[in-house]
Amino acid sequence: MAKLFRAAIMGPPGSGKGTISRRIAQSFGLQYLSSGHYLGFNLLRPRFSAGVLVKTYVERGMLVPDHVMTRLMLPRLEQVIGHSWLLDGFPRTLPQARELNNLCQLDMVINLTVPFETLKDRLSERWVHPASGRVYNMGFNPPLVEGRDDITGEPLIHHDDDKPEALMARLRIYKDVAKPVIDFYKSLGILHSFSGTDTDRIWPYINTVLTNKMDTPHSDARQTQ
Numbered sequence: 001m002a003k004l005f006r007a008a009i010m011g012p013p014g015s016g017k018g019t020i021s022r023r024i025a026q027s028f029g030l031q032y033l034s035s036g037h038y039l040g041f042n043l044l045r046p047r048f049s050a051g052v053l054v055k056t057y058v059e060r061g062m063l064v065p066d067h068v069m070t071r072l073m074l075p076r077l078e079q080v081i082g083h084s085w086l087l088d089g090f091p092r093t094l095p096q097a098r099e100l101n102n103l104c105q106l107d108m109v110i111n112l113t114v115p116f117e118t119l120k121d122r123l124s125e126r127w128v129h130p131a132s133g134r135v136y137n138m139g140f141n142p143p144l145v146e147g148r149d150d151i152t153g154e155p156l157i158h159h160d161d162d163k164p165e166a167l168m169a170r171l172r173i174y175k176d177v178a179k180p181v182i183d184f185y186k187s188l189g190i191l192h193s194f195s196g197t198d199t200d201r202i203w204p205y206i207n208t209v210l211t212n213k214m215d216t217p218h219s220d221a222r223q224t225q
């Protein structure tokens with residue numbers, strides 16, 4: 001049996017984590033687990049008791065408390081114990097990274113760095129299909145029909161936390177909390193950083209590093225949104 005591979009991707013809001021994660025999942029067959037998508041999905045479920053609290057944080061661009069996030073995400077990882085996976089958006093803080101490390105050790109952490117102005121431009125033009133998490137950008141990967149998801153034809157939405165005020169808060173918070181997480185993974189020797197303004201230029205480097213790290217064969221990168 002091929003060795004299991006566990007990775008996480010981190011980077012500021014709009015750095016392309018979701019876009020690159022989908023390419024990785026498609027090319028390398030990893031299960032894709034997104035904390036943002038999982039939070040959004042749970043907010044739609046009446047049985048999710050922390051829903052109101054979580055909504056307040058997300059809408060303001062603030063981080064959801066660590067204990068809520070670990071209670072949401074760690075059981076999810078236990079469900080995919082026999083699979084290789086890629087985590088997007090978790091862990092976000094040092095306490096989350098430590099809790100995750102107690103449950104399982106990651107093989108690789110991908111760290112994206114993208115200039116601030118680029119992030120602002122991208123997010124102001126982002127449209128999302130809420131049910132699937134598919135993202136579009138009016139310049140980079142526009143939907144086939146304006147305002148509609150390519151696969152289902154359902155309406156696309158602009159997230160409240162992509163609006164300017166929440167966006168600035170998210171970018172500020174990211175700067176503060178990411179550094180200790182980056183240092184933690186650096187100290188474990190598993191951090192790989194990739195910088196640039198274009199996802200399509202960063203992607204071949206990520207593809208090469210992953211190919212070298214994983215035993216499984218890979219297919220060519222493909223845009224999957």
Ligand code: G5P
Nearest residue numbers: 013014015016017018019035036064089122126137140199
């Ligand atoms: P999320 O959902 O984890 P963020 O804020 O980290 O959200 P986000 O905004 O989803 O990250 P991304 O995934 O890094 O961004 O980027 P993306 O969606 O792939 O790309 C952004 C846009 O740029 C898209 O429109 C895409 O098409 C376009 N794009 C990509 N590449 C290019 C390019 O090369 N050129 C151009 N022109 N466009 C491009 O977290 C949301 C909230 O949930 C909570 C927090 O409140 C958080 O704010 N949360 C947590 N709280 C605490 N702990 C955690 N672990 C949490 N996880 C989530």
